[in-house]
Amino acid sequence: MSDIDFDNVGFGTLAIHAGQEPDKLYGALATPIYQTSTFCFETVEEGTAKFGGQIPGFCYSRGGNPTTVALEKKIAMLEGGEACISTASGMGAVGGVMLGLLQAGDHVICGECVYGCTDVVLRTTLQKFGVEVTYADTTDLESVKVAIKENTKLIYFESLTNPTMELTDIAAISKLAHKNGVLVAVDNTFTPPPEVYPLKEGADIVLHSCTKYINGHGDVISGAIIGSTELITPIRKGVTSKICGTTPSPFNSFLILRGLQTMELRMARHCENGMAVAKYLESVPYVKKVYYPGLESHPQHEVAKTMMHENYGGIMSFELQEEINGMDGFEACKKVVNALKIASIAVSLGDPGTLVQHPASMTHANMSKEARAEAGIKEDLIRLSVGLENSKDIIEDFKQAFATLE
Template identity: 65%
Template sequence: MKRKLDFSKLGFGTGMIHAGQEPDPSYGALATPIYQTSTFCFDTAEEGGEIFSGERAGYAYTRGGNPTTTALEQKLSILEGGEAAIATASGMGAVGGALLAYAKAGDHILRGRCIYSCTEHVFRENLSKFNIEVTSADFSDLEAVAGGIKENTKLLYFESMSNPMMELSDIREISRIAHDRGIKVVVDNTFTPPPEIRPLSLGADLVVHSTTKYINGHGDAIGGAIIGAKEELDPIRSGITTKLLGTTPSPFNSYLVLRGMQTMELRMQRHCENGFAIASFLEGNPHVKRVYYPGLSSSPQHALAERMMKGNYGGILAFELKDGIRGMKAFDACKKLLNSFTIPSIAVSLGDPGTLVEHAASMTHGAVPAEEREREGITDALIRVSAGLEDKEDLLADFRAAFSVLD
């Protein structure tokens, strides 16, 4: 029998290639097969009863488990250094599962002030229907976090790097503040996946991801994940994601994400390299008011970025154009610039092979009330960039050409 690998002693790239993927026992297939089935058969009625009761390992119905998805979940747990993982049909399925695991009627959740707009919608519109109170705080300010905690606070929820303002949160210190008060910590790590940041190692209880983004890396599958300790995840799987929410991914999407993860280390290196190059170019551009990217030495959070990210500063950034360029309003200047790119595509999402650009105030955060956008710093002058895997010099040449229309 082949010796089992100890992933705690192996590098990140090795883990992403081999974790969860063994030759198929039926025919020896090297690539994990797609078990495209809704239900599974049993040899005997007794076997069926034992699998349903949990006395015997096995599969009964794909909403509750599937071999392709199990392989993905094993790889996801290695990705973040967790004991277990739950794959979901989307990133929002993961967010919903994590929130409902820890909060009930009468509880309070303290959330980051600047978060993904769909998550913000859940906090603003949905949780109040369950009598769950939600308030926000600036999670880049530890005093604001501590000051925002109430007697009935059960959960702190924030993004490792906020969307779209690229503000880092000190996960280790926030987790210490929370755990001293018996409060759980959930971190959305979509923007800064390993090898950039590992929230569990810094004290977080659960990590959620939209695997649609960097983890899949090819822009062709929707998915999500919740990662953490097995005892935390078992009740989420049994009662929330598979039943209340029904957010089990399709076997085919599990296969696509599983395949994408095998090249994750190499992809993330290129994303980080291109993100830093674009941010550096923008910092020196006369039409740019400010660049939001903690990898720049000029960033007020650069010291925290060095400590948490260890040189892997990511491939996503944002920048603001200056006011009154050629007499234009900020929104019109942004539109003119976006329409002038040839290599980047105008699209939301991130982590694709191709570079993506978008206008946050009218696209990803268009549904967020204007006054809240302004409080968070999401102005009409803000553009978000997801640096892709193209040749760096081609990207920089295209950015220079696009900005020339503003001269």
């Protein structure tokens, strides 16, 4: 296993083999679940050396566990980073980045449209601790440039915004940020490898809700923070394993390791189905607009072709007409969503099954109406995570649901 040149293999090979070797004790092919809270030492001297970091090893699973370390190595290699911290949730990753990189008196620039819970952390929690936050349109380089202050320490945004599906030029933002001594953190949940590689584009930190595409089976809550060893080590030592205590369970790490081995195949099907469904939705007269970077109608389609390597994923949003047969957009949304049979009403994404939700009343309900309006999250907007079913069946499901509006 150690003879594999991971710098010169394809994504699928990397996803299967990176970070994992047959168990040295019994030869188990699958990484064992080390379901233990603590680890024993042969001598006091050994324990002292491991706690002090003089020799490698494990002491207590909150600070490190063999199953989780295998996962962290794999995710770091998939993203092209030196180190990775696995967390108990996506918000654990967000909190780890914010508390690990910022202190009172610092200033953060955040993209206008981010996940609702992230928005709450930025608008309320961080400001309570003396961190100033400015929201800017990260698709507009000039808006970000104007927002930078002397105390700006971090620019934070999503590679593909949730749920408005706008792309940010990571390379351009990173160049601007580094010129001003500012770090860049990118939430890459919606566009994981092999779609977008933020670190290769110049970002300093990339984070994920591994609950979504990375695990891919809808049975784990998890997150990850990836970057250089220099940036990741203090976050692990002082934040995720201490003040936040967001260490994942070994069993969840095992499940994600399992899920990652089919990631290349899963993502190919998500992308294929996503394009088919997006093209269908664009043809529906009740649909006002479809937000999917793979469509030529998307205003950033040319950027998407380059940055996403023509892998456009399975996540999209679409708006209904403002008035449909006497119904306003929100009423029509509810009627369509409630009529779906294959697609489940659920707020996650990246599952094998197709999921649909209404952002304004679900994932982004914690945001004020004014904040949602600023972010472009309308009442008649539906977010769709296209699953791995046969695309014709997903489309037929939507056809029968739209028929209820007649």
